[in-house]
Amino acid sequence: MKTLAIQLDDIIIKPITNDEQFQEASQLIDYLIDADLLEDVQERKRALDILEALTVLAIDYEKKHYAIPKPDPIEAIKQRMEQLNLSQRDVAAYFGGENRVSEVLNRRRSLTLKMIKALHQHLGIPTDTLLAV
Template structure:
């Protein structure tokens, strides 16, 4: 049954921001817990609200320090356009 499901019902890779939110929720992390990876409190807010994209350095830190899979974090995702 597992082989059938893998072949016919593939599981999509989650959006990077949704994955960060999920990891934070399931591990009871606060925004402060990811500050070391994303930067300041303001930067964490910008990234999680999709106003700023993850940088390669942020992805590396999230992977190395918190164990989030890089395969998930490098996926393209929608961001919010900020009006000029």
């Protein structure tokens, strides 16, 4: 039997415009994260609605102020090869030959659309990462 220690009606949902408001919203999100366990149906619905609204606002603020830069495409390929324990010979078909793998990984040749498609299909590297040249 879960109950909330705060009053949902006291929570005011407003745009997040600074880090202090972001931290407050994050604390409320942490507090409301288990709202689906509330027994009272109306209280559960209200808590989940607040949780969803706060999450949307927090994500929006986070994207604007704490954007994660896209990874370098060559580093992404190298990392994926390492994760999968693949050698240059193992991925040669995706590049059009072993020489091309070496040239691309050493930044002497650019990725082609054909290579990008093959790397995405066979290694699961997102195309937007591979296109960020």
